Amino acid sequence: MRTLIKIAWRNVMRNKRRTVLSALVISVGLSIYILMNSIMAGMDRANIDNLIELSTSSIKISTEQYAEDKESLPLKYGIPFADQLLAYIKEQQHVIGATPRTQFLGQLSNWEDTMPIIGQVVDIKSDETVFSLDNYLVGNYFTGSEENEIMLGKDLADEMGVGVDDYITLYALTRYDSRNADEFHIVGLLNTTDPNINLNTVLISYDTADNFLDLENLITEIDVALERRVSFSQFTNDVDELAQSIKKEFSELRVETFTELASAFLGITEQKKIFGSIMMLIILAIAAVGIFNSVLMSVYERIREIGVLRAQGFERKEIVGLFIWEGIFIGILGSLIGVALGCGFNLYLVIQGFPLDKFVGFQNSGIPYWGTLYGEWNVGAIIFAFCFGMIVALAASYLPSRMASKMEVTKALRFV
Amino acid sequence: MPLLELQGVIKNYMKGEQIIPALRGVDLSIEKGDFLSIVGPSGSGKSTLLNIIGCIDTPTKGKVLHNGEDLTILTDKEKTYYRKENISFIFQSFNLIPVLTVRENVELPLIIEKKFTKSEIYDKVTNIIEIVGLEDMADRFPRELSGGQEQRVAIARALVKNPLVVLADEPTANLDSEMSEDIISVMQKMNEEIHTTFIFSTHDLLVQKHAKRVIILRDGMITSDERKNHENTD
Numbered sequence: 001m002r003t004l005i006k007i008a009w010r011n012v013m014r015n016k017r018r019t020v021l022s023a024l025v026i027s028v029g030l031s032i033y034i035l036m037n038s039i040m041a042g043m044d045r046a047n048i049d050n051l052i053e054l055s056t057s058s059i060k061i062s063t064e065q066y067a068e069d070k071e072s073l074p075l076k077y078g079i080p081f082a083d084q085l086l087a088y089i090k091e092q093q094h095v096i097g098a099t100p101r102t103q104f105l106g107q108l109s110n111w112e113d114t115m116p117i118i119g120q121v122v123d124i125k126s127d128e129t130v131f132s133l134d135n136y137l138v139g140n141y142f143t144g145s146e147e148n149e150i151m152l153g154k155d156l157a158d159e160m161g162v163g164v165d166d167y168i169t170l171y172a173l174t175r176y177d178s179r180n181a182d183e184f185h186i187v188g189l190l191n192t193t194d195p196n197i198n199l200n201t202v203l204i205s206y207d208t209a210d211n212f213l214d215l216e217n218l219i220t221e222i223d224v225a226l227e228r229r230v231s232f233s234q235f236t237n238d239v240d241e242l243a244q245s246i247k248k249e250f251s252e253l254r255v256e257t258f259t260e261l262a263s264a265f266l267g268i269t270e271q272k273k274i275f276g277s278i279m280m281l282i283i284l285a286i287a288a289v290g291i292f293n294s295v296l297m298s299v300y301e302r303i304r305e306i307g308v309l310r311a312q313g314f315e316r317k318e319i320v321g322l323f324i325w326e327g328i329f330i331g332i333l334g335s336l337i338g339v340a341l342g343c344g345f346n347l348y349l350v351i352q353g354f355p356l357d358k359f360v361g362f363q364n365s366g367i368p369y370w371g372t373l374y375g376e377w378n379v380g381a382i383i384f385a386f387c388f389g390m391i392v393a394l395a396a397s398y399l400p401s402r403m404a405s406k407m408e409v410t411k412a413l414r415f416v
Numbered sequence: 417m418p419l420l421e422l423q424g425v426i427k428n429y430m431k432g433e434q435i436i437p438a439l440r441g442v443d444l445s446i447e448k449g450d451f452l453s454i455v456g457p458s459g460s461g462k463s464t465l466l467n468i469i470g471c472i473d474t475p476t477k478g479k480v481l482h483n484g485e486d487l488t489i490l491t492d493k494e495k496t497y498y499r500k501e502n503i504s505f506i507f508q509s510f511n512l513i514p515v516l517t518v519r520e521n522v523e524l525p526l527i528i529e530k531k532f533t534k535s536e537i538y539d540k541v542t543n544i545i546e547i548v549g550l551e552d553m554a555d556r557f558p559r560e561l562s563g564g565q566e567q568r569v570a571i572a573r574a575l576v577k578n579p580l581v582v583l584a585d586e587p588t589a590n591l592d593s594e595m596s597e598d599i600i601s602v603m604q605k606m607n608e609e610i611h612t613t614f615i616f617s618t619h620d621l622l623v624q625k626h627a628k629r630v631i632i633l634r635d636g637m638i639t640s641d642e643r644k645n646h647e648n649t650d
Contacts, residue, residue, distance in 0.1 A: 003520075003527045010515035308511040311472050312573075313500025313528045315493065409472040413507070 004318060008325030011298065012333075018294055023334035025290030026393065029283040030338025030385045031345065037385075038346045039354070040276055041376035045232070046193070048262070053132045054194045056261040057223035058239050061085065061246065066220050067254035073103045073118070075175040078218040085222060085250060092245065094226045094238045097129025100219040102209065106172035108152070108202060110160045117156065117202050119172060121209040130225040133203075139164035139188035142205050149208060150184035153198040154191040162186060170202065174214040182212055280385075284392045287334070291396035295327050299404040306404050307412030316405035323404055327397020328390065335389035339382055349375030417484065418445035419580065419613060420469060425478035427464050427636075438464040439475070440636040448580070449611040451604065453618055453627035461636040462617035463585055469615060470503050470583045471495040500528055504574035508586035510566040512558040518569050519545065519554040525577040544572045548602055564595035568602065575606055581613045588620045600626050 012019050052058055062070070066077035079085065082100060089098040102121040107114050124142045128134055133151075134141060142149050150170065152162070162168050164186055171181045184204070190197055209215040226242065229235040239257045247255045299306070306319055314322075353372040427439040438461045446452065446469075454462045467473035468480060471487055472495075480487045482502070490498060504525065512521050519541055526537045545551050548568040558566055567587060574582050584603070588596035604626055606612050616623050624630055632640035 003524065006520070007513065007515055014515055304509075304511055305513060308505075308507070308513070310496070311470065311499065311503075311505045312525055313496055315496050318528075410467050413472075413511075 001321075004321050005325050008322055009329055011302075012326050012329045015298065018297065019330055019333065022290050022294035022330045023337055026284075026287040026331065026334025026389050027336075027338035027341055029287040030335060030389050031342035032283055033280045033385050034339065034342025034382055035345050035349070035375075036276060036279065037378055037381040038342075038349055038375035039373065040272055041378050041381075042349070042374050044272075045376055046373060048232075048258070050192075050194050051262050052225075052258050054192055054197055056258040057130050058226045058258055059224040059243050059246070060256050060258075060261060061222040061224070061250075062220055062254050062256075064252065064254050067256070073105050073220075075102070075104055075173075075213060075215070075218060075220070078220060079222060079253065081250075082219045082222065085246075085253075088249060089222070089224055089242075089246065092242055094242065095224060096227050097126065097225040098222060099123050099126040099130045100206075100222050101127070102206075102215065102218060102220045104172055104213060106170055106202070108156070108160060109169045109171065110162060111169070113160060114171075115156060115159060115200070117170075117200055119170070120201060120203045121206055121213070121215065122203050124205045130223045133190055133192070136190055136192040137188050138191050139186070141188055142203075143187065144205065144207065146185065147208060147211070148182060148184045149187045149205065151188045151190060151203040152186060153201045154189040155195070155198040156200060156202070157186070157189050159199075164189060170204075170212070172213060174212075175216070175218060176214055178214075180212060184208075280388070284388060287389070288392045288396040291327055291330055291334075291393050292400060294330060295323055295397040296400040296403075298326055299323060299400045303404075303407065303412050306407060307409050307414075310407075310409045310412065319405040320398070320401040323401035324394060324397050327393045327401070330397075331390045331393020334393065335386045338389060339386050342385065343382065346375050346377070349373075350377060419448045419450075419482070420444075420446040421479075421481040422465075422469070423479040423481065425465075425468060425475045425480065427461070427468065427473070428476045437636055439468070441478070442633075442636070442638055444631070444638065444641075446581075446613065446615065448613055449607065450613050450615070451607045451626070451628040452614065452631065453616045453624050453629070454631045454633055455618060455624055456633035460633045462633055464636075465633065466583045466585055466615065466617045469581070470505060471499050500525075502580040504577065504579040504582045506567070506570050506574045506582060506584035506587045508589045510558070510563075510570045510590075512566055512569055512573070514558050517555050517557055518550055518561070518572075521558070521569055522572045522576050525573060529577060540576055541572075544576045547575075547605070548572045562595075563590055564592075564598060567591060567595070567599050571599065571602055571606075575612065578610065579612065581615060584614060584616045584618075586618055586620075587616065588618065588623060593622065596620060596622050 061079065063077040063079055066074065086098050086100070089095055100123050104119040104121070106117050106119050108117050124144055138154060142151070150168065157163060160168065166186050167183050168186060169181055169183050171179065174180050190201065192198055204212065206215065206217065210217065224242070226235070226238050229238065236259060243255045243257050309319060353374040355372050422442050422444040425439050425442040429436040429438055442465060454465060456462050464473065468475050475488055487495070487498065513524065516524065522541045522545060523537055526532050526540060532540070545554055548571055550565060550568055550572065553561060553565060558569070561569065588599055591599060600623060603614055607614055616627065618624065627644070629643045631638055
């Protein structure tokens with residue numbers, strides 16, 4: 001075995017240019033895979049962060065009736081004992097915040113155009129403990145000093161031709177289904193990484209909503225934020241455990257985690273992973289052709305040598321082993337370079353990020369994300385890429401090796 | 417009992433639909449310690465005969481017996497094992513493994529045999545390298561050697577496992593006369609000292625001059641089998 005490895009290694013080193021070229025084919029394939037995986041994971045993570053920090057929160061609690069009818073955002077089904085529930089949640093482990101929200105449907109008018117909107121009634125004291133809107137704020141947050149303050153998504157404001165400190169009219173049905181309209185002072189705009197919020201969301205405070213919607217402290221949803229963990233699966237475990245505990249304590253309420261609320265999105269993420277795997281296969285198939293070609297050339301160059309070895313008593317399987325080892329060395333070299341290149345590029349992506357919006361410029365592209373995209377480290381994907389590179393190298397070198405071993409000794413010795 | 421016995425060996429090659437006869441019924445007995453030269457014009461079947469004796473080619477008809485056992489019916493694996501145990505080859509173009517040093521090239525047959533310890537292999541290789549006079553070249557690669565030195569390595573490689581038979585196909589064809597003389601004397605020395613059987617296929621008169629037995633092959637048939645009864649070492 002040692003002799004086989006020695007011969008194979010020295011042959012690989014003898015044909016340095018060919019070895020490097022074959023290894024580069026694999027390494028380019030693997031580095032692209034690692035980078036693609038990182039970008040996709042980064043995109044997923046950013047999208048999930050967006051969802052949690054801007055819309056779903058970690059856990060959303062409502063009544064069963066509200067959950068069944070939530071498409072119409074009815075102002076009917078308030079959570080009973082909301083204060084008691086909030087107090088209970090805040091005592092739980094890993095919880096960093098909980099806040100009530102009440103959503104409603106309405107229309108916004110600048111006296112020329114009217115736009116449908118989704119309204120969010122927020123508690124200005126606790127909302128920031130769950131949602132990170134302040135990071136995306138243009139202008140001010142609610143001051144609470146005057147009535148009828150409103151915040152709009154920036155794209156919505158642009159569509160309506162209004163800005164901070166302008167006034168705008170909001171129409172909505174009150175809790176008792178009577179139509180109401182009032183003029184609101186725009187204190188701030190939301191320029192978030194979620195195009196849906198930017199385009200169709202308005203925020204008002206509970207104090208304002210008490211008058212405007214006859215809300216009388218009706219709370220339809222409670223949103224909970226948990227501390228983020230480095231490990232995403234650990235975070236989802238924390239979320240699931242807390243959700244179970246709330247369900248147990250308040251069995252009449254609907255408790256939904258972000259994974260349940262974003263199931264459609266997470267389903268797309270799974271599909272993307274399958275797509276990524278197919279891409280990986282295509283890239284590595286190209287790499288396999290490179291190795292196949294390299295080992296085949298090596299076989300043709302050394303047909304006489306194969307004849308000599310066979311004449312001396314080398315068995316067929318030892319000839320196969322000889323060339324497979326060459327494939328393995330090329331595979332190791334290619335995989336190492338590939339992993340090093342992939343990790344190098346990824347390091348830049350993780351630290352510096354990629355300004356997605358500058359390249360794509362698609363706030364309205366339908367993809368629920370824009371801004372700077374950061375890469376993610378995925379050790380599993382890196383190990384997988386390395387192993388897969390090796391397996392591809394092994395498989396690609398097997399066929400020419402077998403061909404070499406099947407060669408008739410006399411023909412091999414006569415080969416010029 | 418002869419060491420090797422060929423009985424009615426016929427070998428035909430196919431060239432498209434055409435049958436090309438290479439050997440047309442060869443009967444031959446080879447004794448242990450023979451220093452035998454097969455001569456004849458190109459295409460007379462010398463190499464084919466050598467390949468059949470060495471079990472790297474199979475006759476179309478006839479038997480090749482070793483100690484009474486027919487080698488032609490062995491499987492590929494059995495033939496490989498037979499070659500590993502009993503046969504060594506020396507080729508016209510040396511055919512050393514270019515990525516191995518002189519020592520490693522010579523070690524190779526012993527490593528394949530898997531019978532010897534590391535120190536046994538080292539001792540045997542050192543001894544044979546000394547016999548062929550390449551002790552100063554042991555760590556050099558084939559590309560650093562002259563043609564004569566390369567053929568000495570090939571001889572050392574052939575002899576290191578102490579085979580029953582050494583088959584040498586035109587071993588001096590690529591060497592000048594001085595080197596040829598040198599190489600033949602090395603092989604002759606091995607033949608005399610350890611009674612290794614040598615079978616040459618050659619055009620070289622020098623080899624024929626040193627051979628103890630000369631077989632002339634013409635059109636695939638033995639036309640002459642002459643055993644010399646004097647030792648000729650010049």
